[in-house]
Amino acid sequence: MSLRISPVIPGFGLTLGYTLVYLSLLVLIPLGAMFVHASQLTWAQFWEVISAPRVLAALKLSFGTALVAALLNGVIGTLLAWVLVRYPFPGRKIIDAMIDLPFALPTAVAGIALTALYAPAGSVGQLAGEFGLKIAYTPLGIALALTFITLPFVVRTLQPVLADIPREVEEAAACLGASPWQAFRHVLLPALLPAWLTGFGLAFARGIGEYGSVIFIAGNMPGKTEILPLLIMVKLDQYDYTGATSIGVLMLVVAFVLLLPLNLLQRRIAIR
Numbered sequence: 001m002s003l004r005i006s007p008v009i010p011g012f013g014l015t016l017g018y019t020l021v022y023l024s025l026l027v028l029i030p031l032g033a034m035f036v037h038a039s040q041l042t043w044a045q046f047w048e049v050i051s052a053p054r055v056l057a058a059l060k061l062s063f064g065t066a067l068v069a070a071l072l073n074g075v076i077g078t079l080l081a082w083v084l085v086r087y088p089f090p091g092r093k094i095i096d097a098m099i100d101l102p103f104a105l106p107t108a109v110a111g112i113a114l115t116a117l118y119a120p121a122g123s124v125g126q127l128a129g130e131f132g133l134k135i136a137y138t139p140l141g142i143a144l145a146l147t148f149i150t151l152p153f154v155v156r157t158l159q160p161v162l163a164d165i166p167r168e169v170e171e172a173a174a175c176l177g178a179s180p181w182q183a184f185r186h187v188l189l190p191a192l193l194p195a196w197l198t199g200f201g202l203a204f205a206r207g208i209g210e211y212g213s214v215i216f217i218a219g220n221m222p223g224k225t226e227i228l229p230l231l232i233m234v235k236l237d238q239y240d241y242t243g244a245t246s247i248g249v250l251m252l253v254v255a256f257v258l259l260l261p262l263n264l265l266q267r268r269i270a271i272r
Helices: 012-040 043-050 052-085 091-096 105-119 123-130 140-162 167-175 180-209 210-220 230-237 241-271
Strands: none
Touching: 012 140, 012 241, 043 105, 043 241, 052 091, 052 180, 052 230, 052 241, 105 123, 105 210, 105 241, 140 180, 167 180, 180 241, 210 230, 230 241
């Protein structure tokens, strides 16, 4: 198999060397240092740290709410991308620009705004309280905050793919007798699925490590609404650096185990 050399940036060896150096300095060395620092503990001590009920509860909450938020955005983001690409309407550019607001807002500002809205004294919180539903300081509030923060990942990933699918393809499927569901299942879904998986993976990964927008609306009750990033900060405040890095290693390993199959599936579908 021969390598394809890019005519734009010459010097494969030089560019590859720079890539590996920057990747090592920015990603591999810091992550390696975290593993080295955690290795100061024996396996029994490491297991004692990561198997503590408080850590397991935070792990379940962080990954569970991130998964729920990514799934919600998988549906909502697909609909938003579809409407923004397929239907011209007044104010479309304004709505399209608003999609990027979670990127522009400081996460702490987003967290304060969401808390003010969903807290028992907030407008939405009061309305939900009349139906016996509590949003703020519950896992539901955390999932909503993560949904707000991670929405742009799905929308911005799907938009260019939808824009590249000609309308004539759907019209041709309809002319051949395909129902709307059949046209979506056999024509649109194969083209959208790789991008959808990418957007879902990005949203899930961002939700796992989100901190600023969550700590205000979570309430931070140990064992109930305490997320892993906050627990790491608690360990750091207690000068328990080894414990903090141990939880970080756990978080990294679990995220890698969950995201690797997703990336492999996305690549396999894209090759077909």
